[in-house]
Structures are given as C-alpha cells and as structure tokens.
Amino acid sequence: MQGAMWQAVRAARAGRSYGTRAAIPATLIMGDGIGPEISEAVMKIFSHAGANIDWEPVEVTAQPPDEGRLLPPAIYESFNRTKIGLKGPLGTPIGKGHMSLNLAIRKEFDLYANVRPAISLPGVETIPYRGVDVVVIRENTEGEYSGIEHQVVPGVAQSIKLITRKASLRIAKFAFDFALQNDRKTVTAVHKANVMKKSDGLFLECCDEVSACYPKGINFRKETIDNVCLWLTQSPEKLDLMVLPNLYGDIVSDLCSGLVGGLGLTPSGNFGDEAAMFEAVHGTAPDIAGQDKANPTALLLSGVMMLRHLGMTREGN
Numbered sequence: 022m023q024g025a026m027w028q029a030v031r032a033a034r035a036g037r038s039y040g041t042r043a044a045i046p047a048t049l050i051m052g053d054g055i056g057p058e059i060s061e062a063v064m065k066i067f068s069h070a071g072a073n074i075d076w077e078p079v080e081v082t083a084q085p086p087d088e089g090r091l092l093p094p095a096i097y098e099s100f101n102r103t104k105i106g107l108k109g110p111l112g113t114p115i116g117k118g119h120m121s122l123n124l125a126i127r128k129e130f131d132l133y134a135n136v137r138p139a140i141s142l143p144g145v146e147t148i149p150y151r152g153v154d155v156v157v158i159r160e161n162t163e164g165e166y167s168g169i170e171h172q173v174v175p176g177v178a179q180s181i182k183l184i185t186r187k188a189s190l191r192i193a194k195f196a197f198d199f200a201l202q203n204d205r206k207t208v209t210a211v212h213k214a215n216v217m218k219k220s221d222g223l224f225l226e227c228c229d230e231v232s233a234c235y236p237k238g239i240n241f242r243k244e245t246i247d248n249v250c251l252w253l254t255q256s257p258e259k260l261d262l263m264v265l266p267n268l269y270g271d272i273v274s275d276l277c278s279g280l281v282g283g284l285g286l287t288p289s290g291n292f293g294d295e296a297a298m299f300e301a302v303h304g305t306a307p308d309i310a311g312q313d314k315a316n317p318t319a320l321l322l323s324g325v326m327m328l329r330h331l332g333m334t335r336e337g338n
Contacts, residue, residue: 142286155260162267193228212243285316301323
C-alpha cells in the first residue's frame with residue numbers, strides 16, 4: 022500500500038508546473054477502499070490547476086488498544102508538522118477496543134469544529150430542492166460522542182452527554198467568525214433545551230453570550246432540532262448557517278447533504294486552533310474499489326476548501 026501511495030505522489034509531482042510560489046507541505050491520508058483512487062484523481066487535478074502542494078502520504082490503520090496511542094506514529098510526525106491535511110474515507114474494524122479512526126483523528130489533534138457546506142451544484146438535479154445554500158458547523162469533541170458509557174446492570178446501558186462551557190464557547194465563536202468572514206447573515210443555534218435543560222441549556226447560554234460580541238448585521242436565533250429538520254425538508258431557504266452540538270451536527274449535516282445529491286457531492290473540513298484536516302465523509306465503498314468507478318467530487322471539493330483555507334483562492338477557484 023505504501024509503495025502505491027508514493028508512486029501516485031511521484032506521478033503528481035512529475036506532472037506539475039508552477040511559478041515561484043514555494044510548495045506547501047500537506048499530509049495526505051488516502052484511506053481505504055476507493056480512497057487511493059479518488060486521492061490520485063484529486064492530486065492530478067491539483068497538479069493541472071497549478072496548486073503547489075507537496076503531498077506527504079501517510080497510511081492510517083487502527084492501533085491495538087494496548088499500543089497506548091489511537092493512531093500510528095507516522096500521522097503524528099507528519100500532521101503535527103504540516104498542520105494541514107486531506108483525508109480519504111477510512112474504515113474502522115468492527116469489534117471491541119477500536120475507536121472510529123475519524124473520531125480518533127479529531128480527538129488526537131483537537132479538531133473541534135467540523136464545517137459541512139451543502140450547496141446545490143450546477144447540473145445536479147435534486148428535485149424539489151434547488152438553490153440550497155446552507156452551512157453546518159458541528160462541535161466535534163464532546164456531546165454523546167464523548168465515549169462515556171457503561172452497563173448499569175445487565176440489560177440496562179447508560180451513555181452520558183457531556184457539554185462544557187469551554188467547548189461551547191469556542192464552537193460558537195468559530196461559527197460567528199465563519200459567518201463574518203463568509204458573508205453569512207444568520208447564525209442559528211440548534212438545540213433541544215426544552216428537554217435537556219442543563220446540557221443543551223448550557224450550549225445555548227454560551228451561544229447567546231458569544232452572539233452579543235458580534236455586529237448586529239449577523240442575526241442570531243435559536244431553534245429546536247426537530248423544527249430545523251422540518252424546515253430543511255420543507256423550506257431549506259429558511260436556514261443559513263447552523264451551529265450544533267456533536268450528535269445533532271452529525272445527523273443534520275448528512276440530511277443537508279441529501280438535499281444536494283448525497284455524501285458523494287459534499288465537502289467537509291475539521292478545524293482546530295492550529296491545524297485543519299479536510300475529508301470526504303462518504304464510505305470506503307469496497308465493492309467498487311479498484312474499478313475506476315468512484316466519483317472523486319466530495320474529496321475534490323474538500324481539497325478546494327483546503328486551498329482556500331491556505332489562501333490559494335485562485336487555484337481553488
């Protein structure tokens with residue numbers, strides 16, 4: 022696998038022609054299943070677009086629980102240095118002791134904000150949804166995905182939803198900063214505080230606090246998760262940018278992807294204070310791997326997000 026990765030990278034390097042801009046190193050996780058072939062397609066497109074990226078391919082596989090680290094050493098060495106990455110789909114072994122590799126990457130590098138735009142693409146008919154243009158910003162590190170669960174007694178399991186002031190404040194600030202920088206007019210905090218008064222109530226309180234620090238030109242409102250799902254299926258134009266706790270964000274972002282054609286057509290980026298990883302969020306599709314049938318659009322659009330994040334707007338466009 023490593024040999025195939027480096028062969029694809031060398032081919033991409035050989036075919037590129039750039040000006041004087043120094044190459045930017047970026048960690049590349051090709052992933053499993055169709056991951057290597059869609060990664061190779063994206064590298065070729067980047068090369069022809071003049072995007073001067075020096076790819077550092079890293080193979081990521083699940084580590085045994087007794088290894089002490091969630092991920093192999095190579096990803097720490099590369100990503101801690103480059104601070105920027107592009108990731109194909111990763112599979113997680115089914116069985117006890119293995120955390121999702123996608124969750125592990127977000128956890129290990131504190132990539133606390135997931136950004137998922139859902140925008141209608143020219144030539145992709147998704148009747149009756151036309152002109153969809155929404156952004157989901159999801160808190161990535163806590164909520165129901167904190168991994169705090171246990172069996173109380175046989176037949177009774179308990180999972181704890183963790184919401185903290187620190188994480189809620191920083192995701193709210195990220196959402197308002199994103200709205201300001203990307204000309205988004207309305208930030209909607211999505212919750213179920215009418216039922217989960219303490220946890221979702223704290224999340225809303227933090228969003229309220231942050232909203233007061235931003236100009237009146239950005240509207241702020243609060244809506245329950247059930248209302249938001251109804252609006253998205255009936256009138257998605259009612260929504261602009263949404264900020265949500267982890268589980269709600271996971272569900273709503275996939276719903277939004279369905280409005281514009283599916284997970285194969287939507288990009289995703291995970292941001293921390295010092296680093297960012299962009300990824301395709303669809304599956305590994307092992308049934309068509311190696312057959313040159315996989316559509317690289319999701320990974321390509323995630324790569325475009327990466328280029329714009331790096332200030333390479335011309336190449337991204």
